[in-house]
Amino acid sequence: MQPYDLPDDFGHFGQFGGTFVAETLIEALDELRDMYAKYKDDPEFLAEFHHDLKHFVGRPSPIYFAERLTKKIGGAKIYLKREDLNHTGAHKVNNTVGQALLAKRMGKPRVIAETGAGQHGVATATIAARLGLECVVYMGAEDIKRQSPNVYRMKLLGAKVVPVESGSKTLKDALNEALRDWVTNVSNTFYIIGTVAGPHPYPMMVRDFNSVVGKECKIQMPELENKQPDVIVACVGGGSNAMGIFYPYIDDKNVQLVGVEAAGDGIETGKHAAPLTSNSPIGVLHGNRTYLMQNDEGQIIDTHSVSAGLDYPGVGPEHSWLKDSGRASYVAIKDKEALESFHNLCLIEGIIPALETSHALAYAEKIAAKMSPDEIILVNLSGRGDKDINTVANISGISL
Amino acid sequence: MSKIQATFKALKNNKEKALIPFITAGDPHPDKTVEIMHALVESGADMIELGIPFSDPMADGPVIQRASERALKNNGGISKTIKLAAEFRVTNKTTPLILMGYANPIEAIGIDNFISLIKEVDIDGVITVDYPPEESELFVNKLKENNIDSIFLISPTTEDKRIELIINQATGFLYYVSLKGVTGSANIDINQVTKKVLNIKEFSDLPIAVGFGVRDAKTANEVALISDAVVVGSKIVQEIENSNEDDLIDNVKNLMLELKNSINDGAIIK
Numbered sequence: 001m002q003p004y005d006l007p008d009d010f011g012h013f014g015q016f017g018g019t020f021v022a023e024t025l026i027e028a029l030d031e032l033r034d035m036y037a038k039y040k041d042d043p044e045f046l047a048e049f050h051h052d053l054k055h056f057v058g059r060p061s062p063i064y065f066a067e068r069l070t071k072k073i074g075g076a077k078i079y080l081k082r083e084d085l086n087h088t089g090a091h092k093v094n095n096t097v098g099q100a101l102l103a104k105r106m107g108k109p110r111v112i113a114e115t116g117a118g119q120h121g122v123a124t125a126t127i128a129a130r131l132g133l134e135c136v137v138y139m140g141a142e143d144i145k146r147q148s149p150n151v152y153r154m155k156l157l158g159a160k161v162v163p164v165e166s167g168s169k170t171l172k173d174a175l176n177e178a179l180r181d182w183v184t185n186v187s188n189t190f191y192i193i194g195t196v197a198g199p200h201p202y203p204m205m206v207r208d209f210n211s212v213v214g215k216e217c218k219i220q221m222p223e224l225e226n227k228q229p230d231v232i233v234a235c236v237g238g239g240s241n242a243m244g245i246f247y248p249y250i251d252d253k254n255v256q257l258v259g260v261e262a263a264g265d266g267i268e269t270g271k272h273a274a275p276l277t278s279n280s281p282i283g284v285l286h287g288n289r290t291y292l293m294q295n296d297e298g299q300i301i302d303t304h305s306v307s308a309g310l311d312y313p314g315v316g317p318e319h320s321w322l323k324d325s326g327r328a329s330y331v332a333i334k335d336k337e338a339l340e341s342f343h344n345l346c347l348i349e350g351i352i353p354a355l356e357t358s359h360a361l362a363y364a365e366k367i368a369a370k371m372s373p374d375e376i377i378l379v380n381l382s383g384r385g386d387k388d389i390n391t392v393a394n395i396s397g398i399s400l
Numbered sequence: 401m402s403k404i405q406a407t408f409k410a411l412k413n414n415k416e417k418a419l420i421p422f423i424t425a426g427d428p429h430p431d432k433t434v435e436i437m438h439a440l441v442e443s444g445a446d447m448i449e450l451g452i453p454f455s456d457p458m459a460d461g462p463v464i465q466r467a468s469e470r471a472l473k474n475n476g477g478i479s480k481t482i483k484l485a486a487e488f489r490v491t492n493k494t495t496p497l498i499l500m501g502y503a504n505p506i507e508a509i510g511i512d513n514f515i516s517l518i519k520e521v522d523i524d525g526v527i528t529v530d531y532p533p534e535e536s537e538l539f540v541n542k543l544k545e546n547n548i549d550s551i552f553l554i555s556p557t558t559e560d561k562r563i564e565l566i567i568n569q570a571t572g573f574l575y576y577v578s579l580k581g582v583t584g585s586a587n588i589d590i591n592q593v594t595k596k597v598l599n600i601k602e603f604s605d606l607p608i609a610v611g612f613g614v615r616d617a618k619t620a621n622e623v624a625l626i627s628d629a630v631v632v633g634s635k636i637v638q639e640i641e642n643s644n645e646d647d648l649i650d651n652v653k654n655l656m657l658e659l660k661n662s663i664n665d666g667a668i669i670k
Contacts (some may be wrong), residue, residue, distance in 0.1 A: 010534060020503055020530045022459040023566075024577055027557035166465050167455060176458045183459070184581040186557065284503040284530065285456060297477040298508025299455040 004250040006321065011200020011288070013321035019199045021287045025179070028186045033201045035106050040208065045101065052097050053212060056130065057087045060216045063224060063378070068348045069365075076371035078364055079229065080351070080381040081217055081245065090354065090383030091213060091241040092123040096192055098209030100127040103190035110134040110189045114178040116143055116171035116237075117308035118150025119383060120194030125159035135159040138177040140170040143308055150387055168302050171312050175286050195238025196316030199287025203316050210244025217378060218248055229378035231256040231367065235360040236330065237273065237310035239319045241382035246328060256329070259319060260363045262305035263332035273303035275315050276323050277332040283314075290317040306335035306391065307355035309383075333359040341365060342385065342392065354383035355391065403496040403524045404549050404572040407446055408607045408628060417624040417663050419444055420609060421656065422500065422633030424451035424467035425484050426476025428640060428648075433484045436640070436652060441495050443653040444660030449527070449631065452481045452501030459529045461582040463634040466641065478505040478514075486521045498525040498551060515542055525549035525572045533569045540569050553577050556596060563603050573607040573629065574600060578614070584634025588613035590622045597626050617662035624663040632659055
């Protein structure tokens with residue numbers, strides 16, 4: 001059987017992906033593609049990357065058996081890949097370390113990033129401080145209001161946070177604004193995209209840097225259970241943590257891959273952020289072709305999710321391909337269900353998960369009950385929930 | 401010969417350069433668009449670039465972003481844009497019309513449907529900002545089959561090899577983006593623009609329009625001296641944004657006349 005080798009040279013995953021940008025960005029993307037091709041297998045570059053992942057990020061992250069949660073559900077064993085234990089509290093840092101090291105090799109003294117909940121912004125500001133790079137983070141004005149602790153974190157780390165007032169003033173608009181900055185400052189600036197979206201080579205590059213997650217699991221899981229998991233569950237906004245854990249398992253056809261989108265108030269209400277589960281049409285946004293939430297006239301529509309990190313109208317193009325090919329399946333979890341699982345994990349396992357991650361947990365709990373005790377579910381615990389305590393307190397009617 | 405080519409040929413015979421204003425269809429309101437288009441022609445537009453409003457215009461600066469937002473708020477969009485063009489064509493059958501927009505609205509209504517609709521309205525050319533030649537061969541071929549020009553952007557960072565790739569697909573004219581940045585973002589460096597335009601001319605006989613940073617009559621004059629057409633977008637859209645309803649048409653006309661005079665001056669000096 002042919003091993004999985006997408007994307008092609010132009011960044012296509014079947015009909016998805018590609019390079020849909022204005023001519024003004026092509027040269028920069030060509031340069032990035034060439035430099036990434038040069039360094040991705042370079043032993044010195046990889047040694048530096050893995051050194052930083054070990055000593056700065058704290059990798060490898062453990063896999064933890066959620067014994068009490070498993071008992072409570074009464075079914076398959078639930079294991080958690082503890083990305084929440086990374087420096088800065090989420091998987092996002094794997095990718096920012098990789099891209100920032102590449103920026104350094106390319107001689108770019110300035111990095112920019114977009115951020116929704118602020119996790120990617122914090123991870124970028126962190127590595128920029130570590131490497132002495134100037135850092136500018138674009139963040140929707142609405143998100144700045146919702147996520148003030150992360151805004152201050154970025155400032156403490158020396159980053160400039162620029163509020164984005166256009167469009168819906170959220171993540172997608174921050175991405176637009178970062179692209180505009182990049183077009184303008186192409187010669188001295190590296191754009192660190194935070195998810196497996198954007199034009200080629202970003203979906204591939206962000207996946208590759210995050211695939212350290214799945215590679216570790218492939219070693220750790222047999223050490224614990226003498227076998228690979230039966231099902232891997234990860235939440236999907238843009239889809240970087242899911243791609244990170246899925247990718248090394250794509251050719252292991254016995255391992256089921258499940259991506260969990262945000263159903264918000266429910267798919268049927270239209271207030272959600274689940275382009276795959278809601279069967280949204282295919283479209284073009286932020287440089288790639290993918291399933292996309294839009295109206296009949298191709299205008300991007302507002303999304304809704306309790307978790308800012310999943311609040312995105314598109315999805316990484318590789319997920320669209322995995323869905324169509326049947327290799328992965330995609331489901332959606334409502335705000336309310338995610339919140340229940342959030343509280344569950346706090347109380348039963350002593351772990352405060354991110355609201356994004358809570359979507360994956362909620363789905364794992366659902367299927368675990370129907371599976372046998374000798375089966376294994378591995379959940380990518382993509383981030384910690386400290387950033388979400390204000391949101392959860394608000395919903396619970398508590399003022400902090 | 402397409403209307404775009406014919407227009408360039410006629411201008412060349414008169415030793416004149418083209419003035420191509422850009423407006424967003426439906427800005428400030430769809431009721432105003434056709435009136436503005438006619439005013440543009442009356443005050444010297446040789447062709448009109450009509451922007452299709454989009455929720456996520458990533459290559460545009462704040463002025464044209466806001467124009468998109470105003471149009472969308474008033475039920476603007478790709479269907480409305482084509483309807484407005486049709487309305488303009490009722491009384492004007494000669495001025496070349498170029499649609500400029502992003503891929504997603506076009507794909508959303510369907511490429512074949514889009515092309516058949518704009519053919520019916522007698523649209524002359526299409527600029528799809530986020531369709532580089534690598535991703536748009538099918539679309540461009542279909543436009544060609546229907547005698548609609550495909551206009552491509554060339555940027556300050558476009559290398560010779562890519563210029564060749566682009567001119568292989570481009571028809572009508574080439575659109576040189578005169579600065580590194582988004583629409584309307586800064587003043588341009590005329591020496592750099594001149595160098596690049598001469599560079600492009602080594603590869604292609606297509607007329608070259610220059611745009612993205614033409615903000616005043618002086619720049620328009622300088623650009624006209626070294627190119628075949630001057631595109632003015634953000635400056636006109638800003639005038640529309642800043643005008644109240646009563647002055648809007650007069651203000652746009654005055655701005656256009658000023659630009660037109662400066663461009664003709666340029667041609668005469670040459």
